[in-house]
Amino acid sequence: MSPFKPTAIVKRSLPSDHLTNRGRIMGVWIFHRHGDRAPNRYLGPPHHYEEECNHWFSRIPPASAQSGEGGAAFRELSKFYEVRVSETQNGGKFLDVGRAPFGFLSILGMDQMREVGRRFRHRYEKFGHRVSTLNSQDDPSSYAFLDHWDVHAYSTNYLRTVMSVQCFLDGLIGSRNNAQINKRNKTTNTKNSIIYAGGGLSHYYKEAGFHEQLELLNKSMLTTEEDMGHVVGGRTTVKVDVRDRRIDTLNAFDRRPKMMNELVKDVIATEQFQRIDSMAIPLATKLCDFLPGLIGAPQAFGGTPSGINWIHANDHFVCRRAHSVPLLAFTDHEGKDNEVEAEAMLESMAIPVMSHLAWRFREWYSSPRLLAAVSSPPLREIMSQMYDAVDRSSEERRPFVLYSCHDVTLLGLLYAIGADFLVSGEDCGGTRMQEEGKAIHCGLDDGLIANHGSDQSSWRWWPAYSSTIAFELVKVEDQTGVDGHFIRVVLNGKALRLVPMLSTGDERILSRQPLRKRQLFGDTTGGGMCNMMGLQDFSQVIHTLEENGGGGSLFSSVEESSLEKQLGRLGVDGG
Structure with missing residues (x-):
């Protein structure tokens, strides 16, 4: 059966273990927002411009060149995580060239992304495929991540997103335990348990303060090529690709500015x-x-x-x-x-x-065509890779794909797959904003609204820096082929309850349709059972998304237009 063909939806009940951190994870696709950054624009009066610039320069890696090439930190990271930018992407140059310090990844953002990478490493050391023989007491370096996972990294064409995924990779595969570093440096300092590529910047700035110059860095703290080679088991480290615009799936606003302009x-x-x-x-x-x-x-x-x-x-x-x-x-x-x-x-x-x-973005993503244009290309790409992963032999490395992007991208994906807290219409957003006889947009000043007593916020939620959406392909024991694989979607470490559209007749977001009348995935019942999304279910979601949006061909080509310079950077300018 073709994965692109609409299928009948079969309700499945599986043990609730598969909703949490159990089951064999056979593939991982992670979309993440970049880490903390300086503001994208100066908003104060002109006579304070230089003063504020100097402040934000103190919060980003030093020597971040005015050319936008990222300075010493970017060069050090690129020794281990090479960046390849397609010539179709702004002539091979980052779109935020020349804007330093505004929009640049901060030291805090670098630390955030390394910590995110470290957390994912620990998760898949425990729950990933082919790790049953790994002793939990073993040194983490005994788990050669790249021996088990076929890691690929992609980014939008911004320095902040590129450096973010480099730091993610640094935490995922490039960390060094302190005993090995101390042995090399013949020191007993145990203040930091980990040091990374990129010049040991986290340690340096915590010790020396934000206003010191990089030239004062103790070079003995730098991670060497020899260290990195040992960590990754002799494999070539992962490269970061900013792909040709014609095949890039991450940024519809930069890819097709004229179409996106019309849709918005x-x-x-x-x-x-x-x-x-x-x-x-x-x-x-x-x-x-x-x-x-x-x-x-x-x-x-x-x-x-x-x-x-x-x-x-x-x-x-x-x-x-x-x-x-x-x-x-x-x-x-x-x-x-x-x-x-x-x-x-x-x-x-x-x-x-x-x-x-x-x-505003809720209104944007209420448009079927706009939502499909943003979210269909990346979802279809990972779906194809999921079907491929099912067919891989047990001895092959499994897909582990990173996509470094922006807040509006993550938000679009969550609306597309029907994240309950965004689309249900039953919380304190949705229907109240359209009921006749009531003030429109009531509750504007109420802030984040608890959703059904949980700590998850409602439609007012916005993706924070370093937020992650992980699509995990989970293999259920004693089942084979497509029917034995299910998809778990995890937002910032928590499994999501999904209420997606499964036919063109489904009510879209902001509807009054009760949840109980709609298909739920990731929902746990009182009996401890849960209903997971199968691969064919996922195919159906994407097919419906595209059908509502006017057809998949609408999103498949890249355009060149006179609007490109004017509009191409604006869609994700705050991301």
């Missing part, structure tokens, strides 16, 4: 979008009093009634909180008599800004 404008033109976005004009006006750089800043797709770029606005709160920087730092309000009151006023806008941003 269709959403913006609706009566509902115009009405609700207009209600945010007072909030936008107050924000501009504090952040004048929002006035007249480029907006994707020709602008909306509220008149500002909400990704940039949300950026201000996220980036400063992450680095404990006051919201009013480097503005004209800093140091004034009413500074405390003004800081509190700006802080009170954080939740409404994030809520309105999340609502």
Whole structure:
């Protein structure tokens, strides 16, 4: 049976073990957002520009060249995780060239991504295929990751996403235990248990402070080629590919800017979008009093009634909180008599800004064509690889694929597969926003809403830095072939409950259709059983996504247009 053909959906009950961390994991596909970064744009008054630039330069790897090539940290990482950028991608140059420090991955972001890689390594040391003989007390280096997994890494054409996946790989396959490092350096220092490629930057900055120069780094802390060769068991380390735009699946906004421009404008033109976005004009006006750089800043797709770029606005709160920087730092309000009151006023806008941003993308991904354009190419790509993995022999390495991308990409994937907390319409978003006789967008100031008593947030959720969506191909014992393999989707370490569309007649998101009338996957019953998504189910989800979106051919080609320079970078500018 062709994996692309619609199939009848058969409800399956499996032990709840397969919902958690058990079962044989035979393939892994991970989409992740990049790590913490400096803000994408300067939003303050012009006379504070240099001051704020200097601050963010202190938070990113030193010598991050103005050319955007990433400086010493990027060069050190690239010794072990080579980067190959297709010439069709901005002439082989990163799209964020020349913007340092704005939009650049921070030291904190490098640490985040290495930690994410380390956590995934530990997960698959325990639950991956062919590891039953590994003693849990053994040195982790005895588990040669690349001997078991066929690792590939892909990235969008941004320095921050490329360095993020390099650091992910560093935590996954490049870590060194302290005993080996100490033996080489003949030291008894045990403060750090791990050192990585890239110059030992985490240790250096924690010890020396953010404002020191890289030239002061103790070179004995650098990981050598000899170390890395030992860690990966003699195999060539993994390369990072920024693929030809014609075959890249990660960034629809950069790949087909003209089409995406038209699709988003269709959403913006609706009566509902115009009405609700207009209600945010007072909030936008107050924000501009504090952040004048929002006035007249480029907006994707020709602008909306509220008149500002909400990704940039949300950026201000996220980036400063992450680095404990006051919201009013480097503005004209800093140091004034009413500074405390003004800081509190700006802080009170954080939740409404994030809520309105999340609502806007909820409206975007309510469009079947737009949602399919963003999410169908990557989902179809991994589905094909899953079918291939089923046919691999027991002795072959298994697929382990990393995709380094952006918040809007992750959000689109979650809407496409029907992540319950986003699409159910039963939480405090969805239906309330459209009920007649009630205020539109009620609860805007309420913030994150608990979903059915859990700690998972509702539709207002936004992917944080270093967020991950892992698609795990799980082999059920005593079953063979396609029917013996199921898909577990894990968001930031937690298995997801999915409510996907399985036919074109299904109600889409923001519907009033009760959950019990829809097909659920990843749902655990009182009897301890759960209903997992099979490969044919996954095929059906993708087929329906594309059918609702107007057909798979709509998303299969790349375009060159005069809009490319104007629009090509705007779709993920805040990601």
